[in-house]
Amino acid sequence: MVLALNYDTKRELLRLGARRVIVMPNAIINFPDRVESVGIRSPSTVRDGVLNAIWAGRMLDWKGACIAVEAVAANAINGGWLLDLYGDGPERERISRLIARRNLQGSATIHQPLARDEFVKCLATYDVLLFTSLHDSCGWVAAEAAALGKPVLAFAHGGAQIVASSNFHAIDPSDPLKSINQTMADISNISENDRGIRIDWSSDRIGADIRAIYAEVLSDDSTNQKFVERERHQND
Numbered sequence: 001m002v003l004a005l006n007y008d009t010k011r012e013l014l015r016l017g018a019r020r021v022i023v024m025p026n027a028i029i030n031f032p033d034r035v036e037s038v039g040i041r042s043p044s045t046v047r048d049g050v051l052n053a054i055w056a057g058r059m060l061d062w063k064g065a066c067i068a069v070e071a072v073a074a075n076a077i078n079g080g081w082l083l084d085l086y087g088d089g090p091e092r093e094r095i096s097r098l099i100a101r102r103n104l105q106g107s108a109t110i111h112q113p114l115a116r117d118e119f120v121k122c123l124a125t126y127d128v129l130l131f132t133s134l135h136d137s138c139g140w141v142a143a144e145a146a147a148l149g150k151p152v153l154a155f156a157h158g159g160a161q162i163v164a165s166s167n168f169h170a171i172d173p174s175d176p177l178k179s180i181n182q183t184m185a186d187i188s189n190i191s192e193n194d195r196g197i198r199i200d201w202s203s204d205r206i207g208a209d210i211r212a213i214y215a216e217v218l219s220d221d222s223t224n225q226k227f228v229e230r231e232r233h234q235n236d
Contacts, residue, residue: 064132
């Protein structure tokens with residue numbers, strides 16, 4: 001038995017000959033008590049009555065922050081929605097120039113990374129997580145958003161769709177800007193309390209999953225025999 005972070009990895013492991021592969025993300029999300037009631041507002045673009053989206057991560061080209069900014073620009077004429085980006089990295093200047101070129105000051109704003117506890121409180125105040133990564137095995141920020149009951153917009157590859165669970169909304173790679181804006185419009189028409197459910201990624205849940213996997217492995221006669229033979233060999 002092999003554990004994989006996502007279905008892409010599972011398919012590859014099966015192709016290489018693994019007999020059984022279980023998909024199990026390694027996200028462990030334990031929040032401070034009552035994080036939902038002590039959230040802080042972002043210092044800039046979050047406004048009541050408008051859908052507020054957050055993007056967070058290292059600003060690398062494959063993280064897709066420019067896709068998020070272009071999506072805001074594509075719908076700005078309609079009043080659209082607002083985007084805050086939290087992070088730093090080699091692409092920060094490029095993203096900043098794109099925001100200026102698209103005249104999105106006030107609609108898209110870049111912020112420095114936050115300490116984890118502060119970021120979680122900030123994340124709790126947003127309506128949607130926009131996770132535009134083009135290659136990510138298991139994005140913890142997607143798990144954090146899902147654990148807070150937030151919708152997660154992401155491409156249907158890697159681990160985001162798994163950790164977001166029922167809060168996952170797929171971005172169509174053939175037309176990501178249109179897809180993002182259509183989903184944003186759909187979410188804005190849903191009452192805030194009905195947009196998502198809290199997904200349990202706590203250490204208690206992960207611990208229970210791991211114990212169940214061990215119990216299943218140890219209940220297999222062939223596995224038990226291998227353990228016995230290994231113990232006998234080590235004691236010789």
